[in-house]
Structure formats: structure tokens, C-alpha cells
Amino acid sequence: MIYFDNAATTWPKPRSVTEAVKRSLTVPFGNPGRGSHSAAAAASSAVYALREEAAELFGAEPQNVVLTSSATQGLNYAIKGAARKGCKILFSDLEHNSVRRPALALNDAGLCRTEVYGSYCGDTDKTVSDILEKIEPGNSVVIVNHSSNVCNVRLPVSEIGKICRKTGSVFIVDASQSAGHFNVDVEDMNISVLCMPGHKGLYGPMGTGLMVFSKSSSAGISEFGTLIEGGSGVDSEDRGMPYVLPERFEAGTVNAHGAAGLLAGIRWVKKLGTEKLREKERSLWLDLYHRLKGSNRIVVYGDGEPGAVFLFNIEGVSPSKVGRLLDENGICVRTGLHCSPLAHKTLGTGKDGAVRISFGFFNTLHETEEAADRILKIAKK
Amino acid sequence: MKDCILTFRSQTAASKATRYLKKTGVKVRVVSVDPSVTSKGCGWGVSFDCESADWIKNKLDARGISYGEILSGGI
Numbered sequence: 001m002i003y004f005d006n007a008a009t010t011w012p013k014p015r016s017v018t019e020a021v022k023r024s025l026t027v028p029f030g031n032p033g034r035g036s037h038s039a040a041a042a043a044s045s046a047v048y049a050l051r052e053e054a055a056e057l058f059g060a061e062p063q064n065v066v067l068t069s070s071a072t073q074g075l076n077y078a079i080k081g082a083a084r085k086g087c088k089i090l091f092s093d094l095e096h097n098s099v100r101r102p103a104l105a106l107n108d109a110g111l112c113r114t115e116v117y118g119s120y121c122g123d124t125d126k127t128v129s130d131i132l133e134k135i136e137p138g139n140s141v142v143i144v145n146h147s148s149n150v151c152n153v154r155l156p157v158s159e160i161g162k163i164c165r166k167t168g169s170v171f172i173v174d175a176s177q178s179a180g181h182f183n184v185d186v187e188d189m190n191i192s193v194l195c196m197p198g199h200k201g202l203y204g205p206m207g208t209g210l211m212v213f214s215k216s217s218s219a220g221i222s223e224f225g226t227l228i229e230g231g232s233g234v235d236s237e238d239r240g241m242p243y244v245l246p247e248r249f250e251a252g253t254v255n256a257h258g259a260a261g262l263l264a265g266i267r268w269v270k271k272l273g274t275e276k277l278r279e280k281e282r283s284l285w286l287d288l289y290h291r292l293k294g295s296n297r298i299v300v301y302g303d304g305e306p307g308a309v310f311l312f313n314i315e316g317v318s319p320s321k322v323g324r325l326l327d328e329n330g331i332c333v334r335t336g337l338h339c340s341p342l343a344h345k346t347l348g349t350g351k352d353g354a355v356r357i358s359f360g361f362f363n364t365l366h367e368t369e370e371a372a373d374r375i376l377k378i379a380k381k
Numbered sequence: 382m383k384d385c386i387l388t389f390r391s392q393t394a395a396s397k398a399t400r401y402l403k404k405t406g407v408k409v410r411v412v413s414v415d416p417s418v419t420s421k422g423c424g425w426g427v428s429f430d431c432e433s434a435d436w437i438k439n440k441l442d443a444r445g446i447s448y449g450e451i452l453s454g455g456i
Binding site: 033035041048052233234236237247 | 393394396397400410411416
């Protein structure tokens, strides 16, 4: 089988990740944060080590790293937690539904207004100008998809962060496709809250995610409302969730087995280096592109920017049919709108979306060669 | 040797202090503290040899790690 759906979840995982999860399920591994006996301590130690590793990777303090079940959960916590009555929420035209839907839900509930700003194929000046025109100082929540899940356009996080700092706006970054691929530093980039899954570019297990707060956001944590309340192991007699991170957003038992795997995943990524991961994905993208560019029936989207995602269509063949035909030949890709209808509209792929090939570190040039052969055969039919 | 406990608001804060102190070579461990000892229930602490109390507090102060009070007399 050739697995080309790494933007949905990376597979296979590094051996150290599977071994860490297996070990956590085998040795005494209690409930972290709920006791101090040796079994609980083993799990607590793994969870805290994960916070430390993630904090180092994203320029934060360990206690400001919150464990979530996914990027979507973190984004919901961040967006709905930061929203105040009458606020304005700005998000880009490349956003995933994990941002678009919670923002629109707040709009539909009459709490906030939403407005979309342009990505302009990565033209920083145009994006900055658009945000400056739409932002309301002291009353805005700005959300940005650092790197899209359907094309390789990256939005100018540092520049947007500067605007947010100057205008006193909350700045939320969706790093679903960039964490593990690109360097992200919450302090340098003026990010209020950074959200990501653990199972994509960080090579951890599914069911894991992280929400990373900057120092200033952490200091003003009472401004962030909660969505889920429950046991946190802190201030148990209080009516509400504690005003302390990470426990404010960790009601209930955290996924400690997943955390053990994600810890191993982050260590693996750090050891390898994000640059090496990017190089591998770029080389696979370029190889596939050069093999397919001769066909006049194949349309590649995203301005020819090489990277982890290769989005295309074959004229006259629906994306779902292309996906089925590839699957029949043991090639796993994802078709349709990829939960990003806004991004597809921006790219102009059409109502059925497109076919997405997304690379991971374990893919090979032999696999891109085989996939290209299959795609060209479909295009010739 | 007499055990002392330095209290912390959360298990994460206690873990942060413990990991830092262990790196300096001192023997410490995270422990639960009886709810009656803390003002809001569910307390956490770091246990250590009482003779190291001042040294530990100085280290945590220098590192900017906040803590509660010292309970002498052990667990």
C-alpha cells in the first residue's frame, strides 16, 4: 500500500512512538494529576515531559501547554474562550472548518461578527493591508491558518502577529499543517494561542492535540472562558474551573497514553529536524509534479509551490472517481473538499473539490513514480 | 532526616519544580497534600529533606517558580 494521506494523519508512525504507546499500556500507568502514587507519577512524568518538549519547540513555558484531543478541540476552546459580546472575528479565506464553523456559530448566536480576509496566494502585503482595513482595535480576534491543508500557501504569521500586538487583538494560529514542518514561536510571533493536532506533523497518535498559550495570554487567562468544566485536580472546592494553566482547559482525564506517544513523536521530529522533513516533502512534490506536468488533462492547484500537499484534478474525471481508482491500485489519497470549502473556493477547484496527495517522511520517490504512472493512465482513459 | 513539603497550587506546578530541582541534584518527589491544608482543596506538594528547605526556596525563587508554604513534619 502507498499511503498518501499524511495531511489527515501521518502514517506510519516512527517506531519510538508505537513503542512508547505500547509501553504506557503495559507498565503501571495511573491517572496523571489525580494522585501521587508511583503509577500516577509515571503518567504524570510523561505528561509533564510532553509539556516541556512542546514548550521548547514552540517557545513557551511548559505550564502553558494544554493537552487537547485534537486541533479542532483546541481551536474551539481558543475561539469561543476569547470571544466577547460584540467582538469581530477575522479569519482567512483558506481556513478549515475547525475555524470557520466555531466562528460562524458565534456569529449565528449573535455574539460576534465574522469577516474573511484574503490570503492572496501568499502575497503578504495584500493580506496585511486587508487585515488592517478590517480589524477593530481592542475588539478583534484574528485567526490564521499557518499552512493550508489543501495547498502549500503559508500565511504571514509574524506580520499578522505584529498587527495584533499593536491593535490589542487576540491572535489565534491554527498550526494543524505547520507544526513539525515549520518553526513556530509563540513569543516571537506574538501569538496568543497556538493550536495543533498531535497526530500529523508531530507524528503522535490520533486523539492528541496541543494548545499553547503565550506568556501574556497566560497572565490574562481569566479573560478566556471555558467550554468544558469538571475535575482538574486544582481548587476543587471552587465553583468554576481554576484560573491556572494548563488545568483551566483540562477538565477530566487527559489522554496520557496518547501523550506518551506524542512525546516520542515530538522527540523524533526534533532529532530529525523540521528542515529535513520539509526537504523530503518538497522532493516528493517536485518529482510528482515533473512526472504529471506533461499531461494537459491534469490541473495542479496552488501556484506551483512545492510542499507537503499536492492538489490536482483530472479534467473530465470526478475527484471521487480518481480516488476510487487509485485506491483499487493500493494508493490512499483523499478527495473532495477536505473540510475546507472556503479554501477550495479560493483555489477555484469547483464544487466537487479535488484530489489531494499529501506526503510524509516515510514516503519514497518510488511511490511517487508509481502514483504518477497510475494517475497518467487514468488521465489517458 | 525530617521530611518537609513545599505546597503548590497544581500538580503541573509541582512537576515543574520537581523536574527543575532534580536537575540540580536534590532528591525530591511530588506528593498529594490533604485538602484541609490548602484553602481551596486538592493540594499538591514537593517533599524533600527539611535541611534543604532554604536552599530549595532560593533555587525556586531564582528560577521564578512560585510556591505556597512549607509544611514541616513530613507527609
